Amino acid sequence: MSSTATTPALETKSQLHLIRTHTRAQVLEQLRIPVAVLSSTIFPTLALVFFVLPQTAVTSNPLASLTAIAQLAVFGVMSAFLFNYGIGVAEERANPWSSYVRTLPAGAIPPTVARALTAMMFAFFALIPVLVVGALTTAGMDLYVDGTLSWWRLPFSVAVWLLCGLPFLCLGLMIGYLCTSKVAIAVTQVVFFPLAFAGGMMLPPEIFSSGLDLFSRFLPSRAARDLSVSALSGEPFELGAVACFLAWTAVLGAGAVWANRRDQGRRFR
Template sequence: MNTIAAYTKFEILGAIRIPMVFVALLFLPTVGMLLFVVPALGDDPVAATLSTGSMCLFTVLIICSAQYGLGIADARMKPWGGYVRTLPGGPLPKMVSMIVMSSVFVVAGSIPLIGIAVIGTEATASFLDIVLGLGALVLAVVPFSLLMLAIGYAVNPYLVSVITSIAPIILAYLGGLFTDPNSTGGFTANVSPFIPTRGSAELVWAAIGDYTPNALSMVMLGVWTVVLAFLAYRAYRSDEGKRFR
């Protein structure tokens, strides 16, 4: 526990030193709220509530891309990153500290979006709904952190920034985060149940509004989580073999 606490303290201090990084991470979700949710769906209480959840999940995608994808790639290129991996305790303390930091970022990053929804839309959600929604967002960190870990360890570090820059937008689009959550037709609606983003989104929507998750989306989310966990583990072990053999 002392090792996990030390790693977590290190992550928090690193984030505090560069606060503008956090502001930059919130730029796209905030623009999405102001340009899509407020003018197009703001007058519909149900659609505005669910779409606010979508933009909060978009924040999760961006945070995971930056912290896990870019963070791991950056550590692979620096001597300090290699040294940290030789310390006692293995990868668990580092992973736990990153999850804690991601959860803090997700909760903090959702607050401005919720504020925009309260001021600029007819969104309705009780305090308990918001708490449950934030819990669902924290759970969503798991599959997307695994995805970005796999990318961060498996891909050339110089290419990771390109992939992690476009991956959140592609995942959000294919998962239906940029459309009305109640839409039942079109290309995105037919493809989205097979994308992990959709399953996570439906958990958030169910937490904050009157929405019943699709069984296929839930099954695929579970399958994706298992597959991504395996890929992340294999990528980590492969990179470890290359660096420390």
């Protein structure tokens, strides 16, 4: 009885140890390329500086400022997850060391969870400058200073932005496991920009035509954008956006698991 009872606990402890080990290894791997880390960290902030700050009509309007900050924040998370993992996983598949690691009896869960944790950590570091620059250069924080919005929304928004990147992390993993490195670069670019544009991250959905707006509401990028804006600005969220986000996360998550197993079966069995 005792051995049977302790087996699940030991397995859980072993899985947590493997996740911690894989996470540490992937963080160190990312830090070995400082330019890539720096570029992905400052990209959302540069987008805010170049595309939002010159528009005084936006920066002088608190609600419009918060909307722009939220859109660019989730835009940065989306780009980081898609490009780092869509292209990165495809390149790792051609790496002999990565191929060897995948033959070890650790299973697919520890490295996959470690990828998600590593991606969220670096995305978190990219979101802080966006909030700081947005607070210093736009009127967005006026709604927090005058008490219209509660300060707890700021850390809550960062958490929402990171969670909103999960479907794109899964999509990046699926692309990485299905494509070679050269093909993954093209596929990621073709997927990323239409999703970002139709999702309302480059232009506000309010100026979309009725047909594009309707189509946009069925995309994971639009759901992520709407939830992100709602978290930061206090605008009411739609249940349809929540349902769309959860559905896409489940579908793309299943696709990532299938692509991983497909690649594992073709190369190592």
